[in-house]
Amino acid sequence: MKTPIYLDYQATTPVDPRVLEAMLPYFSDVFGNAASRSHAFGWTAEEAVETSRAQIASLIGASAKEIVFTSGSTEAINLAIKGVCDMYGSRGKHIVTCQAEHKAVLDTCKHIEKEGFEVTYLKPDKTGRVSVEDVRAALRDDTILVALMWANNEVGTIHPVREIGALCKERKILFFTDATQAVGKIPVDVEADHVDLLCLSGHKIYGPKGAGCLYVRRRSPRVRLVAQMDGGGHERGMRSGTLNVPGIVGLGAACAVAEADLDKDREHSNALREAFEKKVLGSLDHVVINGDVEHRLPGCSNLSFPYVEGESMIMGIKDLAVSSGSACTSASLEPSHVLQAMDVGDELAHSSIRFGFGRMTTSEQVDFAADQVIEAVKKLRELSPLYEMVQEGIDLSTVQWQGGH
Numbered sequence: 001m002k003t004p005i006y007l008d009y010q011a012t013t014p015v016d017p018r019v020l021e022a023m024l025p026y027f028s029d030v031f032g033n034a035a036s037r038s039h040a041f042g043w044t045a046e047e048a049v050e051t052s053r054a055q056i057a058s059l060i061g062a063s064a065k066e067i068v069f070t071s072g073s074t075e076a077i078n079l080a081i082k083g084v085c086d087m088y089g090s091r092g093k094h095i096v097t098c099q100a101e102h103k104a105v106l107d108t109c110k111h112i113e114k115e116g117f118e119v120t121y122l123k124p125d126k127t128g129r130v131s132v133e134d135v136r137a138a139l140r141d142d143t144i145l146v147a148l149m150w151a152n153n154e155v156g157t158i159h160p161v162r163e164i165g166a167l168c169k170e171r172k173i174l175f176f177t178d179a180t181q182a183v184g185k186i187p188v189d190v191e192a193d194h195v196d197l198l199c200l201s202g203h204k205i206y207g208p209k210g211a212g213c214l215y216v217r218r219r220s221p222r223v224r225l226v227a228q229m230d231g232g233g234h235e236r237g238m239r240s241g242t243l244n245v246p247g248i249v250g251l252g253a254a255c256a257v258a259e260a261d262l263d264k265d266r267e268h269s270n271a272l273r274e275a276f277e278k279k280v281l282g283s284l285d286h287v288v289i290n291g292d293v294e295h296r297l298p299g300c301s302n303l304s305f306p307y308v309e310g311e312s313m314i315m316g317i318k319d320l321a322v323s324s325g326s327a328c329t330s331a332s333l334e335p336s337h338v339l340q341a342m343d344v345g346d347e348l349a350h351s352s353i354r355f356g357f358g359r360m361t362t363s364e365q366v367d368f369a370a371d372q373v374i375e376a377v378k379k380l381r382e383l384s385p386l387y388e389m390v391q392e393g394i395d396l397s398t399v400q401w402q403g404g405h
């Protein structure tokens with residue numbers, strides 16, 4: 001089978017060769033346990049871990065001591081939300097989040113609801129954005145945490161994080177942001193953006209899978225968390241477990257490369273996306289861009305192709321590795337919860353495809369991808385009675401449907 005062109009950079013990214021090179025010695029030559037205090041093997045590993053901590057901190061404007069290593073964002077999200085609830089639950093039992101968050105946040109919120117917390121799930125607007133006014137209106141005297149992602153993984157919409165952070169600071173409510181898709185792609189500064197807790201993950205930024213971290217603010221305010229994993233008291237008691245030294249070295253190296261190349265990467269991904277959308281939208285009618293075109297992650301293009309079913313599209317563009325939103329995370333054909341929250345309607349939700357461009361994507365690949373998409377949509381629409389009706393000028397809203405549509 002021919003290897004398809006990888007256009008799924010929001011799902012994961014390949015490890016950058018510079019990152020791999022940095023990691024390799026830590027699998028065999030420098031294999032010490034970073035917690036071994038009594039010999040050089042441990043010291044060398046610990047030094048590498050501390051270098052990584054500083055590299056991550058530098059990328060997000062934090063200090064190294066504020067970085068807690070985890071296995072990725074899912075774990076960091078669990079630690080942040082459950083850790084805050086367990087620590088501050090006596091002050092209040094209300095949390096604010098958004099319906100379009102990643103399942104790691106939504107499912108963690110469902111968990112704490114079972115423990116007596118109340119969660120407000122804000123509805124985003126049609127572009128997937130939540131405004132600072134929406135957040136303000138949801139705050140209560142017993143709100144202890146606002147958990148809102150920096151940028152959405154399905155449509156790429158970027159929230160007004162700085163304003164929401166400032167609001168939370170003013171109201172003395174902790175602000176956690178899932179920045180998994182934002183870090184390394186757009187500037188992130190926990191000080192200027194008033195963030196108290198933030199998670200990021202290696203495999204989304206050309207680093208290894210299974211390595212991520214939680215930023216935990218140490219000053220004004222000092223955030224305290226109840227650990228969710230009992231054990232040897234690693235990471236200042238917040239996350240026990242022997243550190244994944246090669247993974248951590250890779251995560252740090254990925255952050256250092258991301259910091260150095262941020263502008264270059266951003267321009268590259270944006271240019272590819274623009275070229276792709278220009279070609280596709282220029283050749284096909286009725287194509288809809290999902291997300292906020294003004295506040296959107298570079299390299300993320302979520303398009304709906306009305307009168308074409310998403311799954312048939314995926315089959316029709318076999319040479320491209322893309323995602324139909326997160327619609328088919330399970331065997332069910334439920335439309336994506338993000339698109340549903342945005343009220344885009346069933347037709348658009350079912351025909352949505354996410355194209356993700358990144359550091360290793362070339363303009364030739366994008367050109368080829370656009371041609372494939374155009375060809376597949378044209379073919380599939382030839383088979384669509386609905387499209388035929390639209391072409392004939394029939395207003396579909398006046399049509400009486402038999403059964404469900």
Ligand code: PLP
Pocket residue numbers: 010011071072073074075102104149151152153178180181200201202212
């Ligand atoms: N949050 C967002 C926005 C994501 O895109 C992902 C990855 O899909 C996660 C959380 C989970 O990250 P990880 O794979 O590191 O657990």
